């Protein structure tokens with residue numbers, strides 16, 4: 069898909085010594101669309117410029133930061149999730165608000181931390197929203213700075229070189245990238261790189277970035293449908309905070325700082341030339357990407373396979389610098405890119421369908437085998453039942469025979485019992501008579517004993533009487 073680089077303009081609020089009276093720029097009202105009006109302090113004339121998006125400042129810094137992400141940057145995260153390479157770069161003079169726009173602060177986070185946060189929020193959403201299709205994400209990040217025409221790996225080991233692939237795209241050789249699984253991990257690498265960036269003080273910015281910083285997030289999404297169809301999307305998001313241009317005369321710099329500034333300006337001029345050539349209706353055959361490391365690294369983002377957005381940051385009180393940035397930004401609006409959907413690894417599902425078909429055939433064969441086996445099993449079941457029936461019959465016969473035997477044993481026992489009873493009856497009759505006799509005998513015996521006693525008593529009384537009579 070061929071479309072132009074989107075150019076947005078962001079007007080910074082007046083800071084420090086900048087007074088409201090010296091403000092030369094004003095972003096147009098909503099009715100006037102996305103325009104910025106520039107007025108020279110010594111001239112009455114007002115120049116008006118239009119961009120794809122213009123944003124100004126309000127009293128609420130937090131809301132301004134949120135709006136620039138939502139109205140401008142979010143779109144590039146969504147394009148990346150669709151499978152397009154995207155790039156957002158902040159351009160402008162030193163102190164114009166590039167780092168504020170891209171990184172921001174802990175209190176007022178900029179585009180990069182917001183994008184990192186939303187990337188993981190969207191990942192959660194993609195993974196949870198659809199029970200049918202599963203999406204597996206692989207997210208990697210890397211961070212480089214270009215300082216004095218040298219690429220430094222901010223997360224790895226020092227200097228790297230830029231190389232060209234066979235397909236004429238460029239890459240940073242030996243660059244270390246890291247897989248991240250959470251927003252915190254991604255933020256950690258971003259913050260780590262920021263701490264290692266070259267920072268210095270300029271006339272207008274105490275915390276000036278003295279290098280161009282490129283934070284890259286590579287996203288790989290693998291979707292699997294319920295039928296096993298898989299598709300892959302790859303994309304890369306480049307988030308760039310360029311070093312600020314500086315007018316040597318105005319900044320009154322010397323020594324190392326002067327060299328730094330000269331390098332920054334040289335690479336920004338090379339960027340300007342590339343943008344200028346790409347913006348021509350009849351593009352020259354050769355674009356001077358190799359003129360600086362910055363343009364060489366950004367080859368794909370400028371006029372190549374990427375959806376790119378340039379945020380031109382302008383200071384509200386510096387006419388010359390603001391006009392220079394606006395000229396740059398106006399040219400960039402004409403640069404056409406040809407972003408392509410990076411889904412070349414999408415498989416059309418043919419292999420899966422073939423595999424499923426042969427799986428189905430296998431299953432059908434197994435099923436018919438099982439059915440044959442089931443017939444045999446049915447027969448076996450019947451035989452088993454007959455066997456069980458016969459076994460039950462044998463059991464019954466055996467129990468019957470055993471019952472007859474018990475009955476016979478019982479009857480025999482009854483017969484013996486009767487015989488004994490008969491014998492017993494005879495014996496018991498005898499016993500009764502015997503005991504009666506014994507009772508009679510005992511009575512007789514007792515009686516005779518009483519009689520004997522009485523006789524003895526009579527005898528002793530008689531003896532006593534005789535004795536007494538004799539005395």
Ligand SMILES: Nc1ncnc2c1ncn2[C@@H]1O[C@H](COP(=O)(O)OP(=O)(O)OP(=O)(O)O)[C@@H](O)[C@H]1O
Pocket residue numbers: 079080081083125129132160161162163164165166167168169270273275276277278310311312313381
């Ligand atoms: N829109 C804004 N609202 C409030 N403060 C801002 C805004 N833009 C920039 N600032 C403040 O202005 C100062 C300079 O901004 P910043 O560091 O972002 O500039 P820069 O363009 O990155 O500069 P350099 O190129 O020198 O690194 C910072 O203190 C920043 O917080």
